[in-house]
Amino acid sequence: MNALITHRVLFTGLSLALIFAIAISILSGSVDIGLQEALNILAHSWASDDALMLSDDMQIKQAVLVQIRLPRIALAMITGLTLAVSGTVMQGLFRNPLADPGLMGISAGCAFGAALFAVLGANWLATMGGISSVWALPMAAFLGGLVSTWLVFFLGRSGQRTDVATMLLAGIAINVIATAGTSALKFVADDQALRGVVFWLMGNLGSTPWDRLLWVAPVQLASVVAMLFYAPTLNAFLLGEAEAQHLGYNVERSKRILILLVALSVGLSVSLAGVIGFVGLVVPHLLRRVVGADHRVLLPASAILGAVLVLLADWLSRTLLAPTEIPVGILMALTGGPFFIWLLLTTRYRFTR
Amino acid sequence: MIITRIHEIFGLDKIGQALFSGLAFFISATCFAQVSVIDDLGREIRLEKPAQRIVCLAPHNTENLFTAGAGGQIVGTVDHSDYPEQALDIPRVGNYKQVNIEAVLGLKPDLIIAWSSGNTNESVERLIDLGIPVFYSEPHTFEEIINNIERLALLSGRLEDATPRLEGMRRTFRDLKTEYSGKKLLKIFYQVWDQPLITLNGEHSVSHAFKLCSGINIFADEPTIAPRINIEGVIAKNPQLILLAGHSVTQAASWIDTWSEWSSIDAVSSGQIKNIDADVMNRPTLRFLEGTRQLCEIIQSARLGTER
Numbered sequence: 001m002n003a004l005i006t007h008r009v010l011f012t013g014l015s016l017a018l019i020f021a022i023a024i025s026i027l028s029g030s031v032d033i034g035l036q037e038a039l040n041i042l043a044h045s046w047a048s049d050d051a052l053m054l055s056d057d058m059q060i061k062q063a064v065l066v067q068i069r070l071p072r073i074a075l076a077m078i079t080g081l082t083l084a085v086s087g088t089v090m091q092g093l094f095r096n097p098l099a100d101p102g103l104m105g106i107s108a109g110c111a112f113g114a115a116l117f118a119v120l121g122a123n124w125l126a127t128m129g130g131i132s133s134v135w136a137l138p139m140a141a142f143l144g145g146l147v148s149t150w151l152v153f154f155l156g157r158s159g160q161r162t163d164v165a166t167m168l169l170a171g172i173a174i175n176v177i178a179t180a181g182t183s184a185l186k187f188v189a190d191d192q193a194l195r196g197v198v199f200w201l202m203g204n205l206g207s208t209p210w211d212r213l214l215w216v217a218p219v220q221l222a223s224v225v226a227m228l229f230y231a232p233t234l235n236a237f238l239l240g241e242a243e244a245q246h247l248g249y250n251v252e253r254s255k256r257i258l259i260l261l262v263a264l265s266v267g268l269s270v271s272l273a274g275v276i277g278f279v280g281l282v283v284p285h286l287l288r289r290v291v292g293a294d295h296r297v298l299l300p301a302s303a304i305l306g307a308v309l310v311l312l313a314d315w316l317s318r319t320l321l322a323p324t325e326i327p328v329g330i331l332m333a334l335t336g337g338p339f340f341i342w343l344l345l346t347t348r349y350r351f352t353r
Numbered sequence: 354m355i356i357t358r359i360h361e362i363f364g365l366d367k368i369g370q371a372l373f374s375g376l377a378f379f380i381s382a383t384c385f386a387q388v389s390v391i392d393d394l395g396r397e398i399r400l401e402k403p404a405q406r407i408v409c410l411a412p413h414n415t416e417n418l419f420t421a422g423a424g425g426q427i428v429g430t431v432d433h434s435d436y437p438e439q440a441l442d443i444p445r446v447g448n449y450k451q452v453n454i455e456a457v458l459g460l461k462p463d464l465i466i467a468w469s470s471g472n473t474n475e476s477v478e479r480l481i482d483l484g485i486p487v488f489y490s491e492p493h494t495f496e497e498i499i500n501n502i503e504r505l506a507l508l509s510g511r512l513e514d515a516t517p518r519l520e521g522m523r524r525t526f527r528d529l530k531t532e533y534s535g536k537k538l539l540k541i542f543y544q545v546w547d548q549p550l551i552t553l554n555g556e557h558s559v560s561h562a563f564k565l566c567s568g569i570n571i572f573a574d575e576p577t578i579a580p581r582i583n584i585e586g587v588i589a590k591n592p593q594l595i596l597l598a599g600h601s602v603t604q605a606a607s608w609i610d611t612w613s614e615w616s617s618i619d620a621v622s623s624g625q626i627k628n629i630d631a632d633v634m635n636r637p638t639l640r641f642l643e644g645t646r647q648l649c650e651i652i653q654s655a656r657l658g659t660e661r
Contacts, residue, residue: 030588060588060617064588069585200549206550206584207548207584321575322586323586323589324575325549325580327581
């Protein structure tokens, strides 16, 4: 294990980066809020709920900070850590450097679910009443992701075994089918409904209020924490499935549980925040280069770096052309893509080093 | 003159005279009326006689032809041509993005009305190459809409018929202008989607309508035509009126919830959040003019509401 830097340096650096990213996210936006004001507001909101003591102007700022920026920051962080940890798990599980959460058809399935809802479901919902559309679109996306992941998983099974190579191919096929389905819907749909969904799919961290976040985030967090416990298993997987089996790990069961956890957490993440690519691919590669392939370090480090990256991307997306927002998914792909190529060209590291 | 002389020669009675002059008009309209207009891309379209078999490649073209009085001469149109109701019976040749060229040719059109910013230009060019006259329609402002309808009336030989209607439209436009120009400017947020928030910038025809009603689009200067923005941007710009341009009333109704907790926005605290029919505002047709009249009324009532 020839890590470039010690774990203490790594985690200190990552924590500082996280604090920096949170700070600039808190302080940037259309409404001017200074550092002093932000601290006052936070202290105030923490201590008590007597907003009466704040001036009108400060009340607006408090609302902006607490109801808009903080949930957005929380969602960015949770999306980033979910995608990065899932990406690391997928690469370890598939022993394939190309694996990322999108591979299981989750993103494409979510996109199809959302598009299907936007084209066909909106009218149906109008007649049903009841469910608010605020919930319905994420739910449709989640169901789409669930169905496609189940299909990939089902196709990847041969007898009692789960064959990762077959699953990889099945994932590609399901991805193609779901993407074609989405394109077909785009073709028949009228413009307005679709524009909304297309924008939403390109990454959207700005429209999830606390109540929705508080329902979904705990499930995501719990899945991610559960994945962290599988670090030793993933280390054993690097030697090969048969070897892991000989070392005493229940390979079949671990595979099934990890895939379920990835599907659940990424499905929820896409449902809330849209498709944000590249985090799950770039983060594990970058970290493996710095700290080696030990998942006990790799997984928690991925979590923090993922959160930092999505926070920074979101910060860029809303400040570059403010008040117009550039969809964060586009930004992530535009910066992540070249970075990934640079990484490939400058390092000839071995995947299982 | 010729007609009266013929009448003298043949000694026709009153009914015969009427019939004959009708026939003479018909002959002159069909035989001698070579028409020539310039379309919205600056191309000249020359027809030997007014078009009798017209194919429309965009819903707004169908609507404008009906307004011009030539609805009966349309032999083919595209999906979503749903207004007026008679338009639903016209055979379809695809949608505006994907036109079936063979279906168009099968209808033997003598004029095609295209839409350059919507149609796939390759397919329209194929039709031009095949020798069918194509009129590109691209109206954005009120003057352009009215001029469009006027030229469509000319091309289809309906100008005489359409003139009173065109006059009426010009009058409506002038009246709106005189009624609302110089009124106190009102800041407006025009919402076309809620998750994420999407609005329209100053290039969109909706912003022209705002101008006519003395309203300002708070996001007029954004770089893209349908910019995605965030709620904080709306709070910072503090609009006095929020217009929800949803697809249906139920959809727009659910969008109101987003705003209820932001009472620091003037439009929210004074209850100036209104629905508006997006279909009417999105198509450059006569209905856009009617929609603008209603829009001006909404803006005016919001103006009175905020002054109170």
